[in-house]
Amino acid sequence: MKIAVMSDIHGNYIALQRCLAHALEQNVDAYIFLGDYLGEFPYPQRTLEILYELKQNASCIFIRGNKEDYWLNRRKDQNCDWKSGNRSVMAMIYNYNSLNAKDLDFFETLPISQSIRFAGMEPVLACHGTPFENQKALLSEELFVQKCEERYIICGHTHMQGFVSDGKKRIINAGAVGVPLKSPKKTQYMILTSDGKDWKPEFLSLEYDVDTVIKEIHESGLWDASPYWCRITEHLLDTGELPHGTVLNHVMKLNDYQDPWYNIADSYWEKALDELGIR
Structure with missing residues (x-):
């Protein structure tokens, strides 16, 4: 079984299209998205339209990232002083103003973490940051990791691909579709493969049309x-x-x-x- 795992799109729909096209070529069986769908790029509705269409045509699981909390807090007018900020936060205001009720309702349904079980496979715990907080990076030595039932924990948030194991638990970071660190001019995602026993990660870093992304940032x-x-x-x-x-x-x-x-x-x-x- 092959699972495509994507995190931290941040509204870079051109990078997302590249990753999805590659995943389709690999004949993946399902998709897991680990949050932060919008944030830094123009035309946010294009990202959401791609995800909504995929959701209709493929097996998809979506997790809520910390960016989604910004939009939801703004909707509820809670913890949202940034709504009256200056140019420091205009990218956030730009994104929020593009959202409609359907989008915000969708974000409301997303869990912070989810235990995912495919038939005959080891369960996987999916989260954005940690299983209980989506604004923190997941560290292998944290006590609650040891309390998790699942041996495999997949996450994002740090924008860096990686694999950490203490011999019992395995923390696997999918990297970032939209703005990966230490990977210039590339987009990243991960494929998890299992034969019914262990899950094995394949970290992918793909070239794509960064020039058009930058052009749209200016033109938009x-x-x-x-x-x-x-x-x-x-x-x-x-x-x-x-x-x-x-x-x-x-x-x-x-x-x-x-x-x-x-x-x-x-x-x-x-x-x-x-x-x-x-x-």
Whole structure:
């Protein structure tokens, strides 16, 4: 049995199309998506339309990532100070404004984690970050990992493919479809294969049309709305280095943590990006 596992699309529908086309060529039996479907790229409805169509025609399981929580909290107006932020968060506002009730209702149905059982196969625990919290990265030494019934735990969130085992549990990270780290100009996903005993991961890193992705970031208006965030995205696509969170932490440090993350003045962003070599 072959399962395609994809995480952290972040709205990069062109990368998603590349991964799905490759998975189709591999004759996979099912798809597992580990969350963070939108966030950094233009035309978010194109990503959702692809996923909705696939859901109608193939066996699919969807997990909720931390990005989905941003949209749902905004809908409920809970923990959502960023709704009144400046250009620091315009990419988030751009994405949220593209969503309709169907999209938000879909996100509401998604679990933080799910134990997945295919007939005759070892169960797999799927999550975005950890089985109980989608904003944290999963570490093999964490106590709750040992308490999980499943031997295999698949996750995303870190945007880096990898495999960790303590001899009992196996944590497998699928990497990122949209903006992988340490993999410039590539998109990533994973195929899990089982003969009824162990699951074996195959980490895939594929070339795709990054130039068109960057062109659409500029042409869509997203770049004008959120120039600093988009500069980080373009740099990450091109180099595989300096994720958004790392840059944001640098911006906040330059600001001496005086302002909330969603409302930091442009001057700090300009200085941070200049210091980090992001043009």
